[in-house]
Structure formats: C-alpha cells, structure tokens
Amino acid sequence: MTAAQLESSSASRLGMTALRGAMSYVLPFAVVAGLWQFASLFFPPFLFPSLVDVFARFVSIVTEWSQFVDVLATVLRILAGLAGAFLIGAVLAVLMARSRMIHDFLSPILTLFQGIPALSWVVFAIIWFHGIEPRIFFIMVMTTLPAFSFQVLSALRAMSRDLTEMVMSFRPSRSKLFTAMIIPAVLPDILTAWKVNLGNASRVVVVAELVGATGGVGYQLLQQQQVFDMAGALAWTLQLVVFVLIVQAILTLIENVAFRYRAASERTL
Amino acid sequence: MTSVTGMENCVISLDKVSKVFGKANSAGFYTAVDNLDLKVAQGQMLALLGKTGCGKSTIFNMIAGLTEPSEGRVTVSGHDPFREFDAFRGKMAIVFQGDRLLPWRTAIENVELGLEILGQSAKQRRSHAMSWLERLGLRGHEHDYPHALSGGMRQRVSIARAFATNANLLLCDEPFSALDEMTGKRLRTEFVKLVKENGKTAVFITHSINEALEIGDRIVVLKRPATIAIDIPLTSETRDDAKEAIRSRIQGALAA
Numbered sequence: 001m002t003a004a005q006l007e008s009s010s011a012s013r014l015g016m017t018a019l020r021g022a023m024s025y026v027l028p029f030a031v032v033a034g035l036w037q038f039a040s041l042f043f044p045p046f047l048f049p050s051l052v053d054v055f056a057r058f059v060s061i062v063t064e065w066s067q068f069v070d071v072l073a074t075v076l077r078i079l080a081g082l083a084g085a086f087l088i089g090a091v092l093a094v095l096m097a098r099s100r101m102i103h104d105f106l107s108p109i110l111t112l113f114q115g116i117p118a119l120s121w122v123v124f125a126i127i128w129f130h131g132i133e134p135r136i137f138f139i140m141v142m143t144t145l146p147a148f149s150f151q152v153l154s155a156l157r158a159m160s161r162d163l164t165e166m167v168m169s170f171r172p173s174r175s176k177l178f179t180a181m182i183i184p185a186v187l188p189d190i191l192t193a194w195k196v197n198l199g200n201a202s203r204v205v206v207v208a209e210l211v212g213a214t215g216g217v218g219y220q221l222l223q224q225q226q227v228f229d230m231a232g233a234l235a236w237t238l239q240l241v242v243f244v245l246i247v248q249a250i251l252t253l254i255e256n257v258a259f260r261y262r263a264a265s266e267r268t269l
Numbered sequence: 270m271t272s273v274t275g276m277e278n279c280v281i282s283l284d285k286v287s288k289v290f291g292k293a294n295s296a297g298f299y300t301a302v303d304n305l306d307l308k309v310a311q312g313q314m315l316a317l318l319g320k321t322g323c324g325k326s327t328i329f330n331m332i333a334g335l336t337e338p339s340e341g342r343v344t345v346s347g348h349d350p351f352r353e354f355d356a357f358r359g360k361m362a363i364v365f366q367g368d369r370l371l372p373w374r375t376a377i378e379n380v381e382l383g384l385e386i387l388g389q390s391a392k393q394r395r396s397h398a399m400s401w402l403e404r405l406g407l408r409g410h411e412h413d414y415p416h417a418l419s420g421g422m423r424q425r426v427s428i429a430r431a432f433a434t435n436a437n438l439l440l441c442d443e444p445f446s447a448l449d450e451m452t453g454k455r456l457r458t459e460f461v462k463l464v465k466e467n468g469k470t471a472v473f474i475t476h477s478i479n480e481a482l483e484i485g486d487r488i489v490v491l492k493r494p495a496t497i498a499i500d501i502p503l504t505s506e507t508r509d510d511a512k513e514a515i516r517s518r519i520q521g522a523l524a525a
Binding site: 162163165166167168169170171172173176180181184259261262 | 333335354355357358359361362363365367369371372373374375382383385386414415416434
C-alpha cells in the first residue's frame with residue numbers, strides 16, 4: 001500500500017471513529033426523547049408533555065429576562081458557593097498538609113460534615129440565618145467543603161517529592177514555589193474536584209432554593225409542582241443541566257490547554 | 270579514617286558530621302553518616318564513591334541544605350546551607366540522578382527555572398537559556414516538552430538548567446547513571462569541560478570507579494555508615510600512570 005493510500009485509509013478510519021463517537025453520544029438521548037415523545041401521545045400533558053411544549057418553555061425562559069434572571073440567580077449561587085468552599089477548602093488543605101496536628105484535628109470534623117445530609121444543612125441554615133443568600137451560601141459551602149478540602153489535600157500530598165526538591169534546590173521565594181511548582185502540580189486534581197463538586201452543587205442548590213428561596217431554579221420548580229406543570233418543571237431542570245454542561249465544557253477546554261504537555265498514547269484506557 | 274584538613278580556599282566543610290534517621294531504639298533507626306570530616310577546595314572536582322546505601326546521597330543533601338545534620342557542622346563558603354537556605358540562591362546548582370524536568374514546562378522553560386528564581390527579565394533569561402541549550406546540542410528542541418525528548422536529551426536539559434544559573438558550586442548525584450554507555454561518556458566529557466572552563470567547584474556522586482577516575486581531581490571512597498575509607502588526590506600524571514593501582518585501592522576499599 002502506498003503512503004497516499006495509507007494516509008487516505010487512516011483519514012477515513014478517523015472519520016468513521018469520530019462519527020461512531022458522535023452517534024454513541026447522541027443515540028441514548030435520542031432514544032429517551034423518542035420514548036418520551038411516544039408516551040406524550042397517550043398520556044395527559046401534566047404527566048408526559050410533548051417535547052415541543054418543553055422546548056417552547058425552555059426558549060421562553062432563556063429569552064424572557066423576568067424568567068432568565070432566576071436561572072442567573074441559581075448559577076451565581078452555585079459559582080459563589082463553589083468558590084467559597086474551594087477557597088476555604090484550599091486553605092484548610094494547606095494547613096493540614098503542613099501540620100500533622102492540624103490534620104488530626106480537622107480531618108474528623110470534615111468527615112463528620114461529609115456525613116450530614118444536605119437537607120439537614122438546609123434546616124440548620126434556616127434556623128441560624130435570616131437572609132436568603134447567606135442561607136444558600138452557607139448550605140453550598142458546608143456541603144462541598146469537605147470534598148474540596150480532601151481533594152486539595154490529596155493533590156498536595158501526591159505532588160512529586162523529587163520535583164519539589166529540585167525546585168527547592170534553586171531556593172525559590174514562597175510565591176515562586178507556588179506558581180512554578182505547586183499550582184501546575186495540583187491543577188489537574190483541582191479541575192477534577194471542580195467537575196465533581198459542580199454536579200453535587202447543582203443538586204444541592206435546588207434543594208436549598210426549594211425550601212428557603214423566593215427566586216431561582218429551585219423556587220421555580222416548586223411553582224411548577226404546585227400547578228402540576230410538567231413541561232415547566234422539565235424546562236427549568238434543563239436550564240440547570242445546560243449550565244452544568246457549559247461549565248463542564250469550559251473546564252474540559254481549560255484541561256486541554258493546560259495539560260497539552262502530557263504525552264498522548266495511541267493506546268488509551 | 271583518612272581526612273583532608275587544613276585545606277586552603279576551602280569551599281565545603283563538614284566537621285564531625287553525623288546524620289541519624291528515625292528515633293533511637295526504634296525499628297527504623299539507623300546512622301547514615303558517622304562523624305565525618307570532609308573539606309573541598311575551591312575549583313576542586315570531588316568524586317564521592319561508595320556502595321549503594323553508604324550515605325552518599327545524605328552527604329549530598331546536607332551540602333545542598335536539603336537535610337540538616339544531626340550532629341556536627343556543615344558549611345559552604347562559611348555559611349550553613351540548611352539554616353541560611355535562601356542565602357545560597359544562585360550560588361549552588363544541582364544535577365540530580367534523574368533529570369527531574371518539570372513535565373509542564375518545555376525544555377527552554379525548564380532551563381529558565383533557576384533564572385526566573387534569580388529574577389532575570391524574560392528576554393534575558395530566554396537568550397541565556399537558549400545559549401545553554403545550543404551549547405549542549407539541543408537547538409531545535411527548545412520548545413519540546415520533556416516527554417518528547419530522549420533520556421540523554423532530558424539529562425542535557427537538566428545540566429543546562431544547572432549551568433545556566435552560573436552557580437559556583439555544582440552538586441551532581443549520579444547524573445549519568447541512567448544513560449547508556451555512549452551517551453553517558455559523551456555527557457561526562459561535556460560536563461568536565463564545562464566545569465573546568467567555568468572554574469566551578471563540583472561534588473560528583475557516583476558508584477562507578479571508571480566515572481570517578483574520569484571525572485575527579487580527587488576521589489573519596491566512603492564506607493558504611495558514611496565515613497571516609499580512602500581519600501585520593503589525582504593529578505594528570507597519577508590519573509594515567511597509576512590508574513590501575515588506584516583502581517585496585519578503590520576496589521579494595523569498596524570490598525572491605
């Protein structure tokens with residue numbers, strides 16, 4: 001076989017692989033959507049609304065500011081909660097990595113927090129705080145803090161001792177050690193932690209808004225439930241799903257740019 | 270125990286240095302270095318030779334300021350490298366056993382690391398790093414990430430990284446041990462040339478007698494726990510004429 005033939009055959013193989021990949025990604029969603037649409041022909045709209053109705057509601061939420069502001073509120077609550085939990089968690093992780101005593105003191109407390117259900121934090125927040133936003137922020141931080149702390153701690157401990165020693169041999173300042181060694185070394189684990197916690201946070205925020213908020217996706221879901229509007233409930237839920245997918249895509253993009261140094265193997269897992 | 274004392278222009282001095290690991294009477298307790306006296310003169314190239322586990326790397330880490338001695342005193346240019354850690358910024362460079370390149374940095378960015386820490390401007394450090402890469406035959410590979418370089422090329426990048434800071438003291442921990450014979454020999458020759466040309470003081474750890482004979486102005490053979498078994502100064506005459514006799518002495522000391 002000539003080089004040109006090999007190249008053409010390799011290109012067509014790549015094209016087929018990409019197509020198969022896209023199909024395998026789309027197919028499960030297409031099957032679920034088809035079954036739903038099929039069910040909508042036989043059941044009343046408050047049980048299985050037509051996908052056309054759901055899509056129309058979805059578009060109206062995105063295009064009408066009075067509704068979209070609720071989506072934005074939820075998005076901001078998720079991001080603020082995650083940012084707060086990450087910052088506090090990173091500080092706690094650094095302290096735990098530096099001191100055995102602090103680790104032995106904080107680790108059981110964080111494990112205890114991890115075992116408390118999100119709904120309990122909602123109840124505590126309602127009792128302890130007056131304002132809606134402090135309540136939701138508190139709930140978001142408390143439910144994601146343990147995971148962030150343990151994930152950052154694990155990333156710090158997994159840092160290569162050889163590489164750290166090499167950087168230290170040049171006698172860097174603390175800030176230089178941080179930017180040249182620590183951040184690049186822990187970044188992959190931090191991005192993974194954000195991806196995992198994003199999913200958790202999007203579920204918790206809805207619970208928090210269901211109980212104590214006067215706006216946001218959770219609050220809107222409660223309104224839809226009270227009028228048995230399934231199309232509305234699905235459209236509001238999809239807003240959150242789309243947000244999670246967008247942020248996940250951004251994190252993946254950051255990964256692709258930040259970790260381009262990694263060797264690519266032709267054989268992957 | 271043989272020791273070299275009263276040396277003029279002494280750069281490195283270990284006075285009655287001991288290093289123990291673990292708690293006394295515990296299972297993990299052991300003495301890595303025992304009451305060691307060692308001095309290294311300015312411009313000297315000391316080859317530290319010894320069997321695996323004889324404490325070579327512990328001595329190396331104490332001179333580098335990465336480990337504190339349990340007893341005794343280590344000084345480099347009159348200062349304590351562990352307690353006055355930051356005072357040695359730019360004055361000491363290390364070539365490690367593995368290349369220890371940062372995988373997220375390209376070859377040239379790895380060479381620039383020490384220069385960044387020394388606060389050189391981006392333009393200055395780029396041209397300086399590039400000149401070292403060129404000198405070590407890595408032109409055209411400056412933007413390659415470590416995973417795309419061969420073992421020999423990576424080790425050359427790590428040598429360039431050490432030399433780029435223009436430190437007067439070079440510490441090398443078996444830097445060529447992981448390379449094939451031909452590449453190792455070529456890099457050793459390059460390394461000796463660079464050290465001599467630039468008037469550096471170097472401590473070179475090795476477990477190869479040939480490497481020690483090829484590189485050292487002086488060979489110190491260590492026995493376990495790190496104490497000096499023999500201390501042999503080498504001149505160009507003794508290196509060639511008495512090579513076999515020196516080799517036998519070293520082999521005898523290592524076998525003891």
